[in-house]
Amino acid sequence: MGEKIKIGPFHPELEESVYFKLVADEEGIVKEVEIVNGFIHRGMESLVTNKNFMQNLILTERVCSLCSNNHPFTFVLAVEKISNIKVPLRAEALRVIADEVKRVASNLFNLSMLSHLTHSHELMKDTLEAREYMQDLKESIWGNRMDMSVNLFTGVKYDLDDKKIDFILNKLSIVEPKIKELQSRYENDETIRERCIGVGILPKDKALELGVTGPVAKGSGINRDVRVKAPYSLYAIRPELQPYIKHRDGCDVLSRAMARFDDVIEAIRIIKDVVSDMPEGKTYLEKRPHIPKGESVVRTEAPRGELIYYLKTDGTQKPVRMRWKVPTYTNWEALKVMILGDKVENVTMILNSIDPCISCTER
Amino acid sequence: MSKPTPKLFRINTGSCNGCDVEFVATAFVDKFQLDKLGVELVEDISQANILVITGPLTARSEPFLKDYISRLSEPYAVVGIGTCSVTSGIFRDSYAINGPTDKVVDVDINIAGCPPRPHSIAEGIAKGIKILNQKASGEKVSKKIDMILQGFEAPKTFRGKISLHVEMCTACRTCETVCPSGAINITKVGDSYEHKVWHNTCCFCGNCGFFCPTGAIYNTNDFDTSKHQDEKYSDINLEYIKTDVCSCCKEVYKKPTKGLLGKAYVYDDVNKLNSNICPKCRKKENFKRMYS
Amino acid sequence: MSTSKIIKSFKETLVDNCSIKEDCDSYGNVSAWIKLESKDSMSSVANIVKSFKGRCIVATAYKNSDDSHTIVYHFDIDGTIFNVEMNTNDNMFFSITPTIPSANWAEREIREMYGVEPMGHPDTDRLFLDYSIAKGVLNEYIPLSKLQRGVSETDIMWKKVKKDIDNG
Numbered sequence: 001m002g003e004k005i006k007i008g009p010f011h012p013e014l015e016e017s018v019y020f021k022l023v024a025d026e027e028g029i030v031k032e033v034e035i036v037n038g039f040i041h042r043g044m045e046s047l048v049t050n051k052n053f054m055q056n057l058i059l060t061e062r063v064c065s066l067c068s069n070n071h072p073f074t075f076v077l078a079v080e081k082i083s084n085i086k087v088p089l090r091a092e093a094l095r096v097i098a099d100e101v102k103r104v105a106s107n108l109f110n111l112s113m114l115s116h117l118t119h120s121h122e123l124m125k126d127t128l129e130a131r132e133y134m135q136d137l138k139e140s141i142w143g144n145r146m147d148m149s150v151n152l153f154t155g156v157k158y159d160l161d162d163k164k165i166d167f168i169l170n171k172l173s174i175v176e177p178k179i180k181e182l183q184s185r186y187e188n189d190e191t192i193r194e195r196c197i198g199v200g201i202l203p204k205d206k207a208l209e210l211g212v213t214g215p216v217a218k219g220s221g222i223n224r225d226v227r228v229k230a231p232y233s234l235y236a237i238r239p240e241l242q243p244y245i246k247h248r249d250g251c252d253v254l255s256r257a258m259a260r261f262d263d264v265i266e267a268i269r270i271i272k273d274v275v276s277d278m279p280e281g282k283t284y285l286e287k288r289p290h291i292p293k294g295e296s297v298v299r300t301e302a303p304r305g306e307l308i309y310y311l312k313t314d315g316t317q318k319p320v321r322m323r324w325k326v327p328t329y330t331n332w333e334a335l336k337v338m339i340l341g342d343k344v345e346n347v348t349m350i351l352n353s354i355d356p357c358i359s360c361t362e363r
Numbered sequence: 364m365s366k367p368t369p370k371l372f373r374i375n376t377g378s379c380n381g382c383d384v385e386f387v388a389t390a391f392v393d394k395f396q397l398d399k400l401g402v403e404l405v406e407d408i409s410q411a412n413i414l415v416i417t418g419p420l421t422a423r424s425e426p427f428l429k430d431y432i433s434r435l436s437e438p439y440a441v442v443g444i445g446t447c448s449v450t451s452g453i454f455r456d457s458y459a460i461n462g463p464t465d466k467v468v469d470v471d472i473n474i475a476g477c478p479p480r481p482h483s484i485a486e487g488i489a490k491g492i493k494i495l496n497q498k499a500s501g502e503k504v505s506k507k508i509d510m511i512l513q514g515f516e517a518p519k520t521f522r523g524k525i526s527l528h529v530e531m532c533t534a535c536r537t538c539e540t541v542c543p544s545g546a547i548n549i550t551k552v553g554d555s556y557e558h559k560v561w562h563n564t565c566c567f568c569g570n571c572g573f574f575c576p577t578g579a580i581y582n583t584n585d586f587d588t589s590k591h592q593d594e595k596y597s598d599i600n601l602e603y604i605k606t607d608v609c610s611c612c613k614e615v616y617k618k619p620t621k622g623l624l625g626k627a628y629v630y631d632d633v634n635k636l637n638s639n640i641c642p643k644c645r646k647k648e649n650f651k652r653m654y655s
Numbered sequence: 656m657s658t659s660k661i662i663k664s665f666k667e668t669l670v671d672n673c674s675i676k677e678d679c680d681s682y683g684n685v686s687a688w689i690k691l692e693s694k695d696s697m698s699s700v701a702n703i704v705k706s707f708k709g710r711c712i713v714a715t716a717y718k719n720s721d722d723s724h725t726i727v728y729h730f731d732i733d734g735t736i737f738n739v740e741m742n743t744n745d746n747m748f749f750s751i752t753p754t755i756p757s758a759n760w761a762e763r764e765i766r767e768m769y770g771v772e773p774m775g776h777p778d779t780d781r782l783f784l785d786y787s788i789a790k791g792v793l794n795e796y797i798p799l800s801k802l803q804r805g806v807s808e809t810d811i812m813w814k815k816v817k818k819d820i821d822n823g
């Protein structure tokens with residue numbers, strides 16, 4: 001019998017609470033793994049049926065603060081599909097800008113956690129400083145550093161004028177070269193290469209069978225990006241905005257980190273493109289539309305992968321049933337494949353590489 | 364007696380990550396001045412003397428939180444970050460929430476916000492350290508602490524604490540309906556309406572300001588929410604909306620504001636219509652005017 | 656692979672035991688809705704999905720007014736979403752996890768949130784729900800705190816705020 005090791009549930013290296021019960025052999029290789037979840041289960045699916053649609057716009061944002069724009073985005077797309085509402089073009093553009101800004105900030109945070117776990121302190125500080133530019137942008141344009149409160153049932157709640165557009169372009173021009181430099185540093189740093197290459201391998205066939213999405217799939221050479229496979233919003237109307245996905249088949253922690261950098265750089269390109277050519281028009285049609293009876297299923301691409309919403313309504317002010325599946329839900333089972341056979345000291349690193357959003361998963 | 368080094372341990376009891384991510388940013392980005400306070404982050408709870416708690420206290424994390432607290436040694440200070448740790452915030456009344464945090468541990472400083480600005484978090488931790496030093500040296504713990512860290516200002520667009528333009532409010536209760544965390548409560552007290560906003564359960568989402576038909580309720584950019592636990596239930600915005608007496612039937616009613624009348628009667632002279640008669644009497648007068 | 660070829664395959668296997676309709680959103684994304692007459696047809700559906708190398712994204716369940724439950728599986732076959740709906744009125748259904756491993760967590764959640772058992776599922780542990788809470792918790796319409804105490808946590812807190820106002 002090997003050595004029993006417990007990690008968590010409250011641990012400084014774990015962003016969120018999860019309880020690992022590991023059994024390792026004398027060489028420190030993990031032989032058995034049991035993961036106990038449920039620390040962040042708040043009963044959201046019951047809460048959303050007790051609140052009306054306007055309140056749910058805000059409640060869905062707080063499922064998880066890191067992908068907090070995608071949840072209300074998908075929610076309003078589901079409602080608009082049931083009500084057959086066509087959103088004005090300017091609102092579509094404004095939605096995409098907010099979404100991509102959030103994607104950059106979220107991915108940069110995960111990358112800074114990677115350098116934190118390899119104890120590359122300088123690199124971590126530089127990544128967090130780069131992220132601060134995006135946080136300042138969010139605070140000045142939308143009013144909050146994490147929960148932007150952008151989406152509304154027939155459009156968006158905010159607008160951009162020339163001054164704000166210049167502000168965005170200015171911040172992006174400062175941060176883009178920094179990110180390109182950071183990518184090069186991550187790829188060539190000795191410590192990171194030693195601790196990330198060949199660690200947490202997820203073979204391509206396993207990835208296909210388990211149905212993983214997002215950067216985890218991209219790191220194993222599978223492209224399931226919803227913006228490309230089933231485009232929505234402005235990505236469908238202007239296909240040149242769809243991100244270009246580089247082929248990466250390292251299948252390890254470094255591959256996934258590089259896939260996230262690719263997403264960030266593509267996101268900056270998309271923001272610059274949309275902001276420089278904003279369509280004219282209204283930002284919303286009406287504040288409180290009537291929502292008829294119906295059901296719909298909609299999916300979008302969150303920073304971590306595919307996010308899907310199922311919504312059933314009956315014409316009243318509260319939804320009958322709302323269910324969502326987040327990217328980490330499917331990516332989680334891949335953890336068992338990655339952790340078994342690898343060293344105990346790599347466990348938190350591998351967990352961080354799937355960019356777990358346990359609060360999204362457990363709701 | 365020399366001051367103890369502040370050693371910090373963070374516990375996440377089920378938060379949405381917002382407060383934790385902002386805490387990481389506060390700890391590692393220099394401009395938020397946390398390093399000036401000499402804070403050390405520790406790996407083991409038994410070494411800590413400042414406990415930072417985020418999250419609304421889910422059912423599964425409750426026994427573990429109690430266990431971890433039992434391993435702390437006196438003196439220690441507890442700082443709750445985020446609206447969820449103060450009042451369970453937006454997740455209150457769920458079957459899986461056993462919070463808020465002060466049911467299980469004595470909290471010293473509360474920092475409301477969803478998530479609070481790093482400047483607020485740094486301020487709250489600074490106040491926590493002051494309380495820790497007072498406990499360590501046996502002094503009386505002060506309940507009202509002035510701002511410690513200076514030189515911060517939020518941009519004008521920041522969604523901070525709620526305020527109300529009383530003269531523009533018609534007590535229509537739209538803000539109460541769209542508030543997701545039950546932070547707004549409007550009740551009739553005698554002949555006026557009491558409009559209460561409780562900051563410690565507000566999630567600073569801006570829904571009330573956006574849906575308000577007259578623009579009466581709005582977010583200021585005041586982000587200073589770090590307060591002592593004693594002020595938990597008294598940190599509110601309280602306004603009284605006066606009613607009027609109808610000059611026709613002498614019933615008590617709420618006069619519509621100029622903003623609302625302007626939206627309803629686009630072609631008529633608004634001032635003329637805003638005379639002191641209640642809706643029932645106004646209906647009768649308009650019917651007479653149009654059909655007799 | 657075209658959507659119509661996959662739908663044809665469903666029709667040929669299920670014959671009269673289902674009704675199928677398609678819808679399209681304003682961006683041109685098609686999804687199919689298949690309603691099964693009997694929950695026993697689910698195993699044939701799972702085999703078809705597996706043959707087309709599809710995956711189960713998630714499954715939703717909800718309780719109806721006559722105390723029966725409806726379960727909707729959401730499959731992704733080659734980029735198109737197929738929603739398969741079935742009813743059960745005896746709190747059980749046959750698990751498709753042995754055929755399609757990606758349905759693992761979704762079925763476990765249905766068990767603990769609604770008390771509807773997926774027979775033949777390889778995992779018996781609780782997923783997210785703490786053992787201190789009885790399973791079937793989403794079957795209730797009133798928040799549990801209100802049910803237990805007669806008044807919700809929100810009301811209790813606001814009483815304290817009002818007391819503070821009255822005391823000045």
